Amino acid sequence: MKRLSVKTENKTKMNCNEAGTIIIDMLLQAKPGELPVGFTEHIANCDSCRNLADNYHEGFNHLSAGRRSQPDPDFYNKVLAEMQDHDEKATSGKGNINRIIRLSPALVSAAAAVLLGIWIGGSLLGNLQPANDNATALQTSERPELLQAYADDLHLNDETTVTIERFLIENETTETHDSK
Amino acid sequence: MTDLELLNGLAQGDPSAGRQFVDDHQLKVYNVCYSFLQNEHDAQDVAQEVFIEAIRNAGKFRGDAKLSTWLYRIAVNRSLNHLRDNKKRRFWKEIDSFFNFKVASDLQSGSEPNIASDKLEQKEQQLLIGEAIKSLPEKQRTAFTLNKLEDLSYSEVAEVMNTTLSSVESLIHRARLGLQKKLRNYYNQS
Structure with missing residues (x-):
């Protein structure tokens, strides 16, 4: 300095x-x-x-404004009362309970925030997958009809499809013979 | 009654020794606590705790330091512990007020339009010293507070902090440098 x-x-x-x-x-x-x-x-x-x-x-x-220049005449009695209070708390475990009670609003708030976050997150994820929900719902009662509808869409029973399939299979067999 | 007789009386649970012990040292203990805590209510509470600890541990006092040094040591440790606990409590309080949306109301109440800006600046400058001391590392703060606010000599500070004289000199020197830097920064900014 x-x-x-x-x-x-x-x-x-x-x-x-x-x-x-x-x-x-x-x-x-x-x-x-x-x-x-x-x-x-x-x-x-x-x-x-x-x-x-x-x-x-x-x-x-x-910084020195609250310093005392005169002793508190009742200070000894306050110390005694505090000592008794400490002893009582120590025997009853009241101190721990008080600490939990003091912290409880903060803990409850934090827990509520976590639960809220989980709920919001769950809702958002659920909204992103609507098709799965429909499929699950249809699995039980409407399944045969649904499969039939898919088959119709793909023309699985269509004669044209059958002819093309047969042509492809036969052609593949000839190609393998040729290669041999 | 000498210190030793007083302590023997305390160890044996003599109420008159207890009263004399508390009455003789209450001002010193309270004022040390106040220097660290800067709050009368907290200083009163911690001073009571200091005496409870001292009375309960009177039998363990080895007598290798003065009774007042021993009490100072307990007072400093208790005050620093209280400040650490306060930090934790403030953290939870902030979380609590965040969820209770108290932050907004606190900010509103702190920005009353009728307070003149020069008054605010004056208050800010006055509080700055305390805030700067608070922000010092714990050992520097302890040494500086005991020396500057409690008027203890370097050797007395060394005894209370259980360290060497040169360490205390170094701590106080670094504390002053830190405070100068902080106060100058503020001064240059404003």
Whole structure:
């Protein structure tokens, strides 16, 4: 850390950046050092730096604002009561239950979110596969009719189809003979 | 009653020793807790826990450190534990408020239009010191807080933190550098 005493060079003008650095150094150093030349003058003429210095110092003092200078006369009794409370909790296991109760809203929320996610995901996947559902539904009662309808569509019983098939089979047999 | 007599009395469950022990040290313990926690209610709770731990473990005190150093040590550890627990609690609270849609209302309440911007900046600058100290690594923060806010000497800080004098010097030096960097960054940005 740069010591303030090192910075005491002969400067008459100081900019805000240099002043800001000095304000922070002054705030954090253990023992207040000599103020650099030009700093006091800069602070006197610059509202922004003066406010910053005031606010930082107030902020630092604020860290000690809640400190006590007078003892609490009832503190010992509070400690005793707290000790008894600890003992009771330890014997009844109330502490664990309290912890679960305290966490329960968050846990319930997280569990609900997971379940909601699963439900939404399931619904989306279900919508992507409508054909499978129809096929499953038709498997039981309407299956023979459905197969017949498919056969009709493919013209499996059509004479033309039969003729073409026979031609292909015969042609294949001749080709194999030729190759032999 | 000397420290040793006090501790013997505590170990034997003597109520008058307990009362004297608490009355003698309550200010010191409370103020250490407050320096770390920056909240009066939390400091009060943790200070009570410190005394409970001290009274229950009075028989284990070996006497190789001063009674006040031992108490400081318990107070620092308890305060740091409380801060760690608070972090976890805040995490759950954030999850909870997220699902309860409290985030939006919190943001709304934080942006009241009638608060002048210069007042906000002033408040921000004041809070910045505390926030910068909070963001330091735990050991640096402990050393800096004990030295700067509790006015303990480097050797006393070393005793409380159970470390060497040179480690404390290094920790405080690094803490100052870290704080300077953070505060300068803010200053340059604004």
